[in-house]
Amino acid sequence: MSARPHMRLPPPWRLWLLLACAWHGLLYAAAPAPAAAPGESVLKAAFLYRIAGLVEWPPGTFERQDDPLVVAVAGHEAVAAELEQIAAGRTLDGRPIVVRRVREGEPIAGAHVLMIGATGETRVRELAASATGPVLVVTEQxxxxxxxxxxxxxxxxxxxxxxxxxxxxxxxxxxxSARLLAVAQSVEGRSR
Known part of the structure; x- marks a missing residue:
């Protein structure tokens, strides 16, 4: 038969360390949970900001090197508000970013990016059609x-x-850009 080893108590310093760790664990468990993950509006606004830097507009889209990049947002106030905060004081390729909220009946003229919230198919189709010229139209339909x-x-x-x-x-x-297409969930019209 094998003899069971005798259980020895740890030295006093180890006992105090174990007690301190247990106490810290109890305090940590009672601490408030960390802040929730960013909301969908924050993520969409961040995507819009990053995506705008990964698009190439044709020559002549901007008259001067320091003309602003205009991002129009229709039907999604929360994204517009978040994007305004993200873009405040920042530039993309040396261009200041202007966020414009598009209300019902307002023209889209002058926008380089148009984000259309989930406002119904008819409204999305109308807004997309009213954005003339080289405009990056982003939907959520x-x-x-x-x-x-x-x-x-x-x-x-x-x-x-x-x-x-x-x-x-x-x-x-x-x-x-290829970098943008590489992170897309799917790409329509890509040759294989």
Whole structure:
């Protein structure tokens, strides 16, 4: 038969260390939980800011090197508010960023990026059609590309993702960088 080893008490310094760790664990467990993950509006605003830097507009889109990049937001006040905070005092490629909230009946003229919130298919189609020239149209509809969106936000649980449509981008006259397309959930019109 094998003899069981005798259990020895740890030295006093180890006992105090164990008690301190247990006490710290109790305090940590009672501490308030860390702040929640950023909301969907914050993530979409951050995406818009980053995406705008990964788009190539045709020559002549901007008259001067320091002309602002105008991001128009229709139908999503929370994204507009978050984007205003993100863009405050920042530039993209040396251009200041101007966030413009588009209200019902206001023209889209002068926008380089147009974010259209989930406001119904008819309204999305109308807004996308009213944005003339090289405009990066971003939607968040189930049929966003069919309605005129170059990029379309999707939700995957607590993650915000996007899909891209190269045919719509070509029709709008904007070019999406390979870095942007590499992180898209799917890309319509990509040759394999």
């Amino acid at each position: 189930e049929n966003g590309h069919r309605l005129g969106g170059i990029l379309n936000f999707t939700s995957d649980g607590d993650r915000v993702r996007f899909t891209a449509s190269l045919p719509v981008a070509d029709a709008r006259g904007v070019r999406l």
